[in-house]
Amino acid sequence: MRLPFTPIALKNLFSKPSTVLYPFKAEVQAPPNYRGKLTYDPTKCVNCGMCVKVCSPGAINRIYEDVEGGQHITYEFDMSSCTFCATCQDFCSTGAIKLSDNFHMAEEDHENLMVRGSYFKKSVPGKLVRGDDCVFCGLCEKACPEGCIKVDRPNKTWTWDEAECVRCEKCVQKCPKKCLEFKAAESGVEWSDACVYCTLCEKKCPVGAIKVDRANKTWEIDKEACIKCGTCVSVCPKKALTLND
Numbered sequence: 001m002r003l004p005f006t007p008i009a010l011k012n013l014f015s016k017p018s019t020v021l022y023p024f025k026a027e028v029q030a031p032p033n034y035r036g037k038l039t040y041d042p043t044k045c046v047n048c049g050m051c052v053k054v055c056s057p058g059a060i061n062r063i064y065e066d067v068e069g070g071q072h073i074t075y076e077f078d079m080s081s082c083t084f085c086a087t088c089q090d091f092c093s094t095g096a097i098k099l100s101d102n103f104h105m106a107e108e109d110h111e112n113l114m115v116r117g118s119y120f121k122k123s124v125p126g127k128l129v130r131g132d133d134c135v136f137c138g139l140c141e142k143a144c145p146e147g148c149i150k151v152d153r154p155n156k157t158w159t160w161d162e163a164e165c166v167r168c169e170k171c172v173q174k175c176p177k178k179c180l181e182f183k184a185a186e187s188g189v190e191w192s193d194a195c196v197y198c199t200l201c202e203k204k205c206p207v208g209a210i211k212v213d214r215a216n217k218t219w220e221i222d223k224e225a226c227i228k229c230g231t232c233v234s235v236c237p238k239k240a241l242t243l244n245d
Contacts, residue, residue: 022106030101035084037102038077042117044096047073048145048168051088051097057081060088070122077115079105093170124167124182128160131179140171140180157193188223189232194240195219201232201241 020027030036052060059081065072089097107113136158138151148164149171151157172180189210197214209225210232212218233241 030103034101034103035086035099037079037100037105038082038088038115039098039100040075040077040115040117041096041098042073042075042119044094045073045075045117045119046094046168046170047121047166048093048170049166050091050093050145051075053145054087054091056085056087057083059083067120070120072118073121074116074118079113079115080110124169126182126184127162128165128171129181129183130158130160131177131181133177133179134158135177137176139174139176143170143174145170159193188226188228188244189221190242190244191219191221192240192242194238195236196238196240198237200235200237204231204235206231 047062049062052062059078061076061078063074063076065074084099086099089099105113136151136153136156138153141149141151145168146164146166148161150159150161167182169182172182197212197217197219199212199214202210202212206229207225207227209222209227211220211222228243230243233243
């Protein structure tokens with residue numbers, strides 16, 4: 001009986017292997033600009049959420065935990081779903097997300113393919129306040145990752161959705177006039193740009209603390225005279241007034 005492969009088998013038995021014992025002896029370097037396993041630096045993250053929005057395979061998850069004085073925020077990146085497109089890296093303005101040259105991702109345990117990072121974000125007090133220097137350039141609206149700022153440049157109006165705001169302060173940083181800031185709300189009535197100067201608040205105020213100049217589009221309140229009854233807030237047709245306790 002002939003065994004034609006016997007010489008080849010014997011030769012290979014005493015020859016060096018053509019492959020390397022991966023991953024123990026693998027010394028291959030990734031080429032320049034290789035997009036490998038993602039790295040995340042939570043110390044640079046501002047929780048803008050842009051990475052979550054632009055991730056097409058939905059490989060990024062954000063977890064909130066309310067704690068005393070703020071929130072404990074965790075970002076999870078699932079490398080088993082990632083397509084390594086680097087869009088999250090491109091949109092991360094602080095450089096918290098980077099794709100490394102690490103291509104060693106052959107794993108049996110899915111947990112080893114999860115990249116996580118957590119940090120404590122201190123609560124930003126108060127509400128976003130716009131100063132009189134605003135030129136309605138719209139940069140704050142463009143910088144807002146949650147779309148909670150709306151700027152109407154022709155009509156010179158500016159609105160902010162407090163419920164949607166993540167308080168990343170990107171709008172504050174982008175404002176060329178430095179007229180945006182998060183400020184603790186003062187007790188009393190606050191006015192917003194939604195006002196149409198209908199004068200109902202002035203007419204219904206029981207102590208005459210509100211003055212409205214419809215022609216010049218100005219609204220003023222005497223905080224010393226105001227008794228914080230909330231009548232003006234209840235009669236405002238545009239819900240432009242709020243009462244802070």
